Structures are given as C-alpha cells and as structure tokens.
C-alpha cells in the first residue's frame with residue numbers, strides 16, 4: 001500500500017471510528033486520515049488518535065484519495081450531491097450506508113466514478129469485524145486490492161455480489177446487536193438466580209467471546225459444538241429445550257430477515273431521494 005495514500009471519512013460517528021481504529025492497528029498513519037462532521041461532538045475521539053478533523057466535507061474529499069461515506073443512509077443523497085463536484089478519477093468512494101445501492105451511489109456521483117459498497121460492523125474497533133463489500137461498475141482490481149489492504153486489520157473481509165450486502169447487514173451489521181441482546185439476557189438470567197450483576201455481565205461477555213472464538217477457529221458447524229456441550233440428561237439440554245420452547249431459533253432467523261428487508265427498504269428510499 002502507498003504510504004502516502006490519504007483516507008477521508010465524511011461522517012464521524014461510530015462506524016467511522018470503528019474503521020479508523022481498525023486501520024490504525026495496521027500500517028495506516030493517523031496523519032493520513034481526515035474526518036468531517038457538522039458538529040464537534042464526535043470529533044474529539046478522532047483527535048485523540050491524532051487524526052485531522054474538519055467541519056468541511058469538501059475539504060475531506062479534496063485532501064483524500066479514498067473517501068468513506070459514513071453518514072446515515074437518508075443523508076447519503078444530499079451529502080453525495082454536495083461532494084460530487086469534487087470527485088475526480090483519482091478517488092475511490094466507499095459507502096457503508098445500510099441499503100444504499102451501488103446504482104444510487106453511481107447516479108449521485110460523476111460518470112465513471114469508482115465506487116465500492118461496504119458493510120462493516122462495529123467490532124472493527126477491536127479488529128474483529130466482519131466486512132463484506134461489492135464493487136461498482138468502474139472499480140478495478142487495484143481499487144479492490146487497495147481497500148482490502150486497508151481493511152484487513154479490521155477483521156474478516158470478503159467480497160460478494162451486491163445482493164448479499166443487505167443480507168450481511170441483517171446477519172452481521174445488525175447481528176452484533178442481536179448477540180448483545182443474548183449476552184444481556186444470559187447475564188440477567190444469572191442475576192435472577194442470585195449472582196451479582198457485574199460478575200454475571202463479565203462472565204456473559206467472556207462466554208460469548210469464547211464461544212465465538214472456538215466456533216471460528218475450529219471451523220466446525222455450531223450444531224457439532226453444541227452437542228459436545230450437552231451431557232445426556234444434563235443441564236445444557238434442559239436449558240436448550242427451554243430456549244427452543246421460547247422460539248429463539250425462529251425469532252433469530254426472523255430478526256435477520258427483518259433487518260435484511262429493512263436494508264432493502266432503505267435502499268428503495270434512498271433511490272427515490274436520489275432522483276428528486
């Protein structure tokens with residue numbers, strides 16, 4: 001990767017911060033990053049990392065080679081219209097906005113703009129993200145290789161067809177919150193049975209981490225690992241039976257489905273806004 005490559009973020013929220021932290025754990029220097037937002041409320045934590053901040057989106061674009069669009073989906077059309085006159089053929093534009101399609105991004109930017117649609121998730125901040133991207137019509141293999149080299153420190157980085165991005169949003173972008181809900185409920189179950197809350201939350205988070213690492217590192221199917229925890233007639237199968245009676249499997253599948261459908265809906269809304 002070119003050590004002089006300049007990276008910009010338009011939008012200074014949680015996802016911009018997560019990707020920045022992930023990239024800084026690799027060989028990206030803070031002096032090569034600039035971030036913009038209208039207010040100062042989120043800028044302090046970037047300054048603490050040594051990253052330059054500004055209130056001007058166009059300044060970020062003019063000073064960057066690769067620009068992440070990290071604003072909420074409904075703001076993508078106005079923000080891209082604002083920065084579009086400053087996008088040139090040297091820029092690679094990477095949007096993380098849920099639902100916003102490559103077609104909408106390309107329509108809002110100058111002809112032949114290099115666009116990549118990325119769906120990251122919050123654990124990028126601890127280099128354990130799960131990121132899926134799809135390339136736009138004018139993105140070249142070098143652009144994709146550049147993005148991969150920047151993001152590899154954020155976690156697992158995969159490329160796929162654009163249709164999978166909304167699904168990945170439900171599975172993993174939002175899925176992180178589903179796992180937190182489960183972790184919270186595990187801890188609350190222990191509190192109900194008499195364990196102090198701080199210890200219960202600490203053990204719940206370690207349980208989620210340990211289960212996740214073993215699942216990933218073993219490469220085994222979750223059902224296989226689950227059966228290894230179940231002693232016949234033991235504690236786990238009693239607990240699993242209760243979860244199944246509560247419909248946890250069906251409701252989790254429905255949560256991924258609902259989040260995916262919502263991403264698709266956000267995509268349709270942003271497409272409608274882009275043609276106004």
Ligand SMILES: NC(=O)C1=CN([C@@H]2O[C@H](COP(=O)(O)OP(=O)(O)OC[C@H]3O[C@@H](n4cnc5c(N)ncnc54)[C@H](OP(=O)(O)O)[C@@H]3O)[C@@H](O)[C@H]2O)C=CC1
Nearest residue numbers: 011012013014015037038039042070071072073097098173
């Ligand atoms: N949070 C997550 O886990 C994930 C989020 N995403 C996507 O990332 C994007 C950002 O989400 P998230 O980081 O959570 O959002 P946040 O609300 O944390 O951050 C949004 C940022 O956009 C800034 N902003 C608002 N208006 C403008 C503008 N006109 N120009 C420039 N910046 C502006 C805000 O400014 P200010 O600081 O002044 O408020 C803020 O810094 C969304 O599109 C979302 O779909 C994708 C995957 C996961």
Ligand SMILES: O=C(O)[C@@H]1CCC=N1
Nearest residue numbers: 098169172173174175
């Ligand atoms: O809730 C959202 O819309 C964003 C996208 C994925 C995670 N957070």
